[in-house]
Amino acid sequence: MKAAILLIGTELLNGAMIDTNSIYIAEQLNKYGIEIEYKIMVRDVIEEMEKAFAFAKKNVDLIITTGGLGPTDDDITKAAIAKFLKKKLVVDEKEKKELVKKYKDRKIEKKSNFKEIEKPEGAISFKNDVGMAPAVYINGIVAFPGFPNELKNMFPKFLKFYAKENNLKSKIYIKDIITCGIGESILEKRVKDIFTEDNIFYEFLVKDYGTLIRLQTKIENKKKVEKIVEKLYNKIADFIIGEDEERVETNIFKYLMAQKKPLTISTAESCTGGMIASKLVDVSGISASFKEGIVCYSNEAKIKRLKVKKETLLAHGAVSEEVAKEMVEGLKTDVAIATTGIAGPGGGTIEKPVGLVYIAVRVGESVEIIRKEFKGERNKIRQRTTLFALYSLLKMLSKRYDI
Missing domain, CATH: 3.90.950.20 (CinA-like)
Incomplete structure (x- = not known):
């Protein structure tokens, strides 16, 4: 299965903002063997967004967009999706009540603009627990807000739904061991003799939260990875500061x-x-x-x-x-x-x-x-x-x- 990521926002193209969302999306899709064929940045222009949708729709199974779901005039992602699919935008009354409650809970002045919860008719919504606009999915296109914390809140919900709908099983097992206090080259020399198993791939990734030893393989090799992790602890425990999502x-x-x-x-x-x-x-x-x-x-x-x-x-x-x-x-x-x-x-x-x-x-x-x-x-x-x-x-x- 193939996917395309559409990063929507003029600020991404003029250098005012750096994309980090696609890295997270790629890592999550990788677990299900969904390959990212294209990553496209698009300005906040409906005609340009329609062109990107048309291109992606011809080449991939799933289109994932981030950005442009807010309340302002330049937040036009859902309008572009609706126009591309020839759907009208609608507001679900239940989601409207939830948005009004959020305004009240967060002491935000009540608004009459419900643009954040508009969606193409027939779209499925995924609740946003940390922000306002829910993610929406319709006809192989899913749209998320651009804020990373909101994407990370809703993407697992969508992926669980999408995997079930398409009978996808997690094919890939990824294990990250996070280290600090040891240089990447020294770390590799210290542990490379541990990696002798066939079909278990490893790499070293330098992140702002530490240097990762990433192990990647098929899900059926999970127990083999666990044994390798045990060997890593025996060898470099003093430098390990966490695993996977730990910090x-x-x-x-x-x-x-x-x-x-x-x-x-x-x-x-x-x-x-x-x-x-x-x-x-x-x-x-x-x-x-x-x-x-x-x-x-x-x-x-x-x-x-x-x-x-x-x-x-x-x-x-x-x-x-x-x-x-x-x-x-x-x-x-x-x-x-x-x-x-x-x-x-x-x-x-x-x-x-x-x-x-x-x-x-x-x-x-x-x-x-x-x-x-x-x-x-x-x-x-x-x-x-x-x-x-x-x-x-x-x-x-x-x-x-x-x-």
């Missing part, structure tokens, strides 16, 4: 909540500027543990908010092991993370180059200070510091606590 911050949360009394956590960030706190706050339920995130960029803030000694700053500089230690000790929660570094592009010296960071992690009274030199542009250095700081905390928690 380092969600696994940290498990440790925090697994104790008799939830452990409290806080952050003090200089070079990362709140990135670590943001990752933690992404985890649902973290309010039971997370107390505060302090962005202490200036020396004055470090002194005032964290009681870093002025003498320490003068003697060693803000980017130093000594300052990182005093920063993390200035936080009064059970668990804490502090970062200080030079993200660049300016500010580096021979002694302290751009990319130099100090990460301080504290669990109870135990403190670990890690010195790292990351390469890349400013934001990449900050992202890598954030990931490594969370990884360091996870390793420290795993040595001390059970879950």
Whole structure:
């Protein structure tokens, strides 16, 4: 079975927005052996969208669109689908009531515009639990909003329906082991002798949440993959931070909540500027543990908010092991993370180059200070510091606590 992805939105073609939705869609379709034949970007112009639909319809079984389901005048995806299929747009009264309830629950002023729930006559809807516009499916065309969180909420529902309707079975088994703290080439050398089974393919993928070892095979080889995963843990357990949809911050949360009394956590960030706190706050339920995130960029803030000694700053500089230690000790929660570094592009010296960071992690009274030199542009250095700081905390928690 073949599919085409139509990414709808002028902003995708003029560089104002980057597509990430198609990566997620491809990974999900891959599990059912559905091959993506085309990926097409289309402006918010009905005639151009109709041309894309006509081309795709001749060549694939399933057309998946993202974008253009909102309430504004340029949100015309459903109108384009309706015109292409010669259908009229209708509003389902049950979906209208659900939208009105969402307005009320979210304290949004009641609107008379129900464009978000319009759909071509005869289309099937898939409930949007995190946004307003439901996904709609008709005649081999399915339309999703462009927001990634809304797509990820509804795509599994659609795929379950579509697989049942077309008698599709999951043919592919994919297992991701997520690592941190070890370079991709070193990682490959360390584990490549494990991969001796025929018809089980592996690759290394560098993501912003870690380096993946991806194992892919037919579903009937699942038990063989599980044995390989066991060997990976025996060999590189210290570098594994999660599997599949897990993320380092969600696994940290498990440790925090697994104790008799939830452990409290806080952050003090200089070079990362709140990135670590943001990752933690992404985890649902973290309010039971997370107390505060302090962005202490200036020396004055470090002194005032964290009681870093002025003498320490003068003697060693803000980017130093000594300052990182005093920063993390200035936080009064059970668990804490502090970062200080030079993200660049300016500010580096021979002694302290751009990319130099100090990460301080504290669990109870135990403190670990890690010195790292990351390469890349400013934001990449900050992202890598954030990931490594969370990884360091996870390793420290795993040595001390059970879950």
